[in-house]
Amino acid sequence: MPATPGQLPPGSLERIQAATSGFCLRPVLEVARDLLGRLLVHDAPEGTAAVRIVEVEAYTGDGTDPASHAHRGQTRRNAVMFGPPGRLYVYFSYGMHWCANVVCGPEGVADAVLLRAGEPVLGHELLAARRPGASERDLARGPARLASALGLDRAADGVDLETGPVWLAQGWPVPDSEVAWSPRIGLSRAAGLPWRAYVTTSRSVSPGRPGVPPKARSRPASS
DNA sequence: CATCCGATTTCCT
DNA sequence: GGAAATCGGATGG
Numbered sequence: 001m002p003a004t005p006g007q008l009p010p011g012s013l014e015r016i017q018a019a020t021s022g023f024c025l026r027p028v029l030e031v032a033r034d035l036l037g038r039l040l041v042h043d044a045p046e047g048t049a050a051v052r053i054v055e056v057e058a059y060t061g062d063g064t065d066p067a068s069h070a071h072r073g074q075t076r077r078n079a080v081m082f083g084p085p086g087r088l089y090v091y092f093s094y095g096m097h098w099c100a101n102v103v104c105g106p107e108g109v110a111d112a113v114l115l116r117a118g119e120p121v122l123g124h125e126l127l128a129a130r131r132p133g134a135s136e137r138d139l140a141r142g143p144a145r146l147a148s149a150l151g152l153d154r155a156a157d158g159v160d161l162e163t164g165p166v167w168l169a170q171g172w173p174v175p176d177s178e179v180a181w182s183p184r185i186g187l188s189r190a191a192g193l194p195w196r197a198y199v200t201t202s203r204s205v206s207p208g209r210p211g212v213p214p215k216a217r218s219r220p221a222s223s
Numbered sequence: 224c225a226t227c228c229g230a231t232t233t234c235c236t
Numbered sequence: 237g238g239a240a241a242t243c244g245g246a247t248g249g
Contacts, residue, residue: 057242059242067242068242069242072234072235075233075234076233077232077233077234091232091233091242092231092232092233093231093232093241093242093243094229094230094231094232094241094243094244095229095230095231095232095241095243096229096230096231096243096244097243097244099242099243101242114242116242133245142243142244143242143243144242144243144244145243145244148244184242185242185243186241186242186243187242188240188241206243
């Protein structure tokens with residue numbers, strides 16, 4: 001896998017104008033699908049690092065998704081979800097982890113896509129420094145690991161992906177033949193909906209939580 | 224691979 | 237006041 005800008009495919013580091021290009025203003029499952037293969041980049045004071053997104057989960061804010069943070073209305077934590085699309089929603093979880101979402105619904109509609117795993121493609125040393133002891137494969141394998149490796153925390157909550165220091169880049173495509181859908185991970189409610197999309201050929205997809213049978217994988221939404 | 228448990232915010236009762 | 241949380245690291249088999 002490429003490790004410097006020069007080795008990345010041409011144009012892959014071009015910033016996506018997430019909101020004004022319409023990238024986010026579509027059904028959340030489509031946005032989730034199209035985030036696979038994209039790069040999440042963070043221009044931090046220490047340097048620039050990026051991962052290629054290989055696993056995501058969709059959460060709808062239309063009131064029908066009890067697993068969404070927005071399901072019980074707007075709170076201080078989830079306020080960014082209710083704002084304009086194309087922003088990063090970062091929340092604190094389990095007393096020690098941060099997780100990042102892309103807000104993709106129009107203002108007032110709290111659709112979001114949780115970024116669950118990525119492959120390091122740029123700033124490897126920086127990513128590794130933020131995740132001491134982790135193997136290359138584990139640097140961003142899991143939502144909190146991804147956020148940690150990229151240095152995303154409360155300060156990144158609400159960042160505008162079109163203008164801010166955290167942004168999406170074009171990356172390179174994932175063919176449909178390498179995309180699978182499964183139930184979302186770690187949920188107690190709406191646990192069956194197959195709204196987790198991942199790249200079947202990536203070794204950096206998260207293992208999921210214990211007790212979640214890995215069998216339900218690779219079955220599409222319909223049947 | 225399975226289980227265990229940390230350590231804290233958020234939101235509900 | 238307390239349960240649940242979009243989890244991860246450590247440990248033991």
